[in-house]
Amino acid sequence: MVYTVGEMAKVLDVNTSTLRYYDSEGLLPYVERSSGGMRMFSEKDYEALMVINCLKKSGLTIKEIKQFIEMTEKGDETIEERLKLFENRRKAVQKQIDELQKTKKLLDYKCWYYQTAKKAGSEQYVKNISPEKIPEEIIEAKNTLKPKSV
């Protein structure tokens, strides 16, 4: 199965110009061309694009992804380097997840805050609630809103 740039763009739900941009940046060295010069994407290229997307989501820039692609072109001598890269990306993604969990806790607090304000009809009411009456899961996030030190 081969794909034109338009077909591959549709499958991945990206703009065709994004794929051409990636190619121009050296991210797609394995994409073949027809006799007329048109890109012919294979299933391997789809896989490569999925990995590119994964690395992008993990926080790598296009330039850094290009460096990874260059490693793959060097072959077996870069296996260990690539392993380290992916292990680091995994750590980075876990960190992102942890960060988002914290973000979500604060949003939980804010939802509770506005739900309570809505019921009472005023924000002032929530501001005056004594800490003992605030649910335990909620007060933790509220406490993160206080500065620690200068």
Added chain:
Amino acid sequence: MVYTVGEMAKVLDVNTSTLRYYDSEGLLPYVERSSGGMRMFSEKDYEALMVINCLKKSGLTIKEIKQFIEMTEKGDETIEERLKLFENRRKAVQKQIDELQKTKKLLDYKCWYYQTAKKAGSEQYVKNISPEKIPEEIIEAKNTLKPKSV
């Protein structure tokens, strides 16, 4: 406790110009000024900045955060609107987390892939492994690398 822009920047670990930029974009309408025109951040402003940061992490742009600030300025009549905003942000963050979990699964696969390649000394070895010999948690992620349809 009051903070200068430099002190607040230190506490939040951002550039002073970031705080001035936020102010210029209307995100900090409650920051007071000294007689000489210097910004004096309070603990309330710290809290506001934590919430701004939270909304940013949830995926809002500076302009969208400004709209939220404008809601807070309108007072109690926007409580419900703000509640909806935070509920939506919470959903958005959960979606981000789910996405990152998927990203992490693919990284798990890639780590397994290169660990196995490293042990064998070649990538070709891993490519030839028959699917039954691939761990179950790993093969799922591998399967996401195959295109579904055109």
Added chain:
DNA sequence: ATACAAGTTAAAGTTAACTTTAAGTCAATA
């Protein structure tokens, strides 16, 4: 009183990751 680090504004500059445009070529269909 004076030095000077840290503050002020307005405006210009930066960066990443695309996206658009222009001018032209390829390939499938009537």
Added chain:
DNA sequence: TATTGACTTAAAGTTAACTTTAACTTGTAT
């Protein structure tokens, strides 16, 4: 064979979120 939609490249444009610069002012420490 002619049309036409999708492709090609190179280069310019876009956008968000800062960051830097320049010219000047404030406030604190000696």
